[in-house]
Amino acid sequence: MDATSDYRERLSVPLRWWVQGTMLVASLWLAVVVAVPEPLAWAITGVAVALMAALLLAYGSPVISLSDGVLRAGRARIDVRHLGAAEALDPEAARRAAGVEADARAFLLLRPYRKRSVRVVVEDPADPTPYWLLSSRRPEALVAALEAASPRVAPPSGSSG
Known part of the structure; x- marks a missing residue:
């Protein structure tokens, strides 16, 4: 990184x-x-x-951080190698993602005073969490950091040997 x-x-x-x-x-x-x-x-x-x-x-104490290949959101943490696409959400999309479009299995770190958020897909087959939804003051910067930290060069395909 x-x-x-x-x-x-x-x-x-x-x-x-x-x-x-x-x-x-x-x-x-x-x-x-x-x-x-x-x-x-x-x-x-x-x-x-x-x-x-x-x-x-x-x-107001939760911290969202990305360093050494690990995304931390409050007390939760996940290796970036288990993450897929990250998307910055505007206030309306964030409201829908936390409301009518929400998945009960998702990890949420939301604050009502932060209207924008980031949705990060979890691609770990062993993890039942489909995505993380994180409130953010700077969602575009978080998405850029996640993209820069991503170890994926090409999408994984079937076993090659």
């Missing part, structure tokens, strides 16, 4: 989620500060801020 086939992307939550979470915690503080002593209100608010940050960081 060359450096051009390396790819890395974190599916972090958008800034607006942090703003909305902060506004929610501020509303909580306003409701609590009038009902309980101020030190307790600040303690409750501190716990709420920590919980909000932990949830947003955890939900």
Whole structure:
């Protein structure tokens, strides 16, 4: 593999989620500060801020990466030699692929705040997963990296000896 086939992307939550979470915690503080002593209100608010940050960081923590011939998506991993065609999907195609056209056996790493995605066909006969569907901020770059990392020179044919 060359450096051009390396790819890395974190599916972090958008800034607006942090703003909305902060506004929610501020509303909580306003409701609590009038009902309980101020030190307790600040303690409750501190716990709420920590919980909000932990949830947003955890939900936005998955990384999609391609290096050393291995595609990783969150905790899942697959060798590129087991992968077929990769296709960048626009928002409408991604919505259909995750909805009405979805296969229940597919591996999905989707985030609602990422409208585009990549579908990667799995060609390993021992793997029941037909494809991976991955949310991506840069689907074309991921597809290009997968194509560059592909070890396939020619499609496999019957046994030759």
